[in-house]
Amino acid sequence: MLTKKQLFTRGIFDISPHMLSVFPFGIICGAIGVELGFNPYLVYAMSFIIFGGASQIVFLQLISGGASSLVAVASVGIINSRHLLYGAVLSEYLEKLSFIKRLLISYVIVDQSFAESNKFFKKNNTEQHLHYHLIGTGCTLWVCWQISTLSGIILGSFVPEELGLKFAIPLTFIAIVVQDLKKIDHVIVMITCGLSSLLFFDAPFKSYIIISPVIALFVASLILRLKK
Amino acid sequence: MTWLSIIVAGVLTYFTRMAMIALVSREMLGDKIKAVLEYVPSAVFPAIIFPAIFINDFGSFVDMNDPKIFGAIVAIIVGYFSKNIIATILTGLLSYWFLIFVVFS
Numbered sequence: 001m002l003t004k005k006q007l008f009t010r011g012i013f014d015i016s017p018h019m020l021s022v023f024p025f026g027i028i029c030g031a032i033g034v035e036l037g038f039n040p041y042l043v044y045a046m047s048f049i050i051f052g053g054a055s056q057i058v059f060l061q062l063i064s065g066g067a068s069s070l071v072a073v074a075s076v077g078i079i080n081s082r083h084l085l086y087g088a089v090l091s092e093y094l095e096k097l098s099f100i101k102r103l104l105i106s107y108v109i110v111d112q113s114f115a116e117s118n119k120f121f122k123k124n125n126t127e128q129h130l131h132y133h134l135i136g137t138g139c140t141l142w143v144c145w146q147i148s149t150l151s152g153i154i155l156g157s158f159v160p161e162e163l164g165l166k167f168a169i170p171l172t173f174i175a176i177v178v179q180d181l182k183k184i185d186h187v188i189v190m191i192t193c194g195l196s197s198l199l200f201f202d203a204p205f206k207s208y209i210i211i212s213p214v215i216a217l218f219v220a221s222l223i224l225r226l227k228k
Numbered sequence: 229m230t231w232l233s234i235i236v237a238g239v240l241t242y243f244t245r246m247a248m249i250a251l252v253s254r255e256m257l258g259d260k261i262k263a264v265l266e267y268v269p270s271a272v273f274p275a276i277i278f279p280a281i282f283i284n285d286f287g288s289f290v291d292m293n294d295p296k297i298f299g300a301i302v303a304i305i306v307g308y309f310s311k312n313i314i315a316t317i318l319t320g321l322l323s324y325w326f327l328i329f330v331v332f333s
Binding site for chain 1: 229230231232233234235236237238240241242244245246247248249250252253254257260261262263264265266267268269270271272273274275276277278279280281282283287289296299300303304307308311312313314316317318320321324325328
């Protein structure tokens, strides 16, 4: 049985490699906001209030491009709706927590913290204080996101654009799913999602980000039916 | 006005994180749904990966010989065998840089 502190530290350890991509992305995100002419306080407040990388950039680009607030807010909501799926997966491991604790821990659920903690939960589901792992992954990412967007705001885009560091983002997610390529059913689901995302890329409000997972999960349910 | 929209967007985002954890109990989801939820990582992350590789900043498809495609293939191979996140990201980036700075420059 691991202690709370060990689980928390393990969470920090498990998510740290992803900071390789989170850090440059945060700098880019902060720098873009200032370059587009927004108030630096406003750009930073987004990292605190919204705390969702891609959706923050889309919000700023839409507003500066003259889109209505409604369109910008709706886009953020749609891009981030994928968290509903993360919550549905994690709820199994968090249902013993009090309502207040569940409200608090929800704030730090992001792509990478979900991915790494979910992997850990599946392997160690007999542990008692599992949620400390999620607190470890989530808080590490939160701190890095605040520091990196803040540095982007203050220092501007000091990472040269020619380096193309945005490419680190797909690489980080490749690292997350690559081991599932061993399972043919997962490969089918991944390809379905990927192709759907290209097909629906131009759908309004960036909705491809939730349309493709829904299609892919539908295919997953068909696979499960065939397996029986 | 922008401040207000950010706060609304933030509340909305927080709701997406909190709803399934705080408001829905696991029993409300049947066994079939639980089985399908096993596939969530595989069903969500390619929607981030594919467009970032195959679609450029202007919203059109990249060429078949785009350095990002090559970098992604290297990352997949290294990641599959090494099971190491840092190695996956770094070899992907390095092979991408090798192409854009050495081969195509």
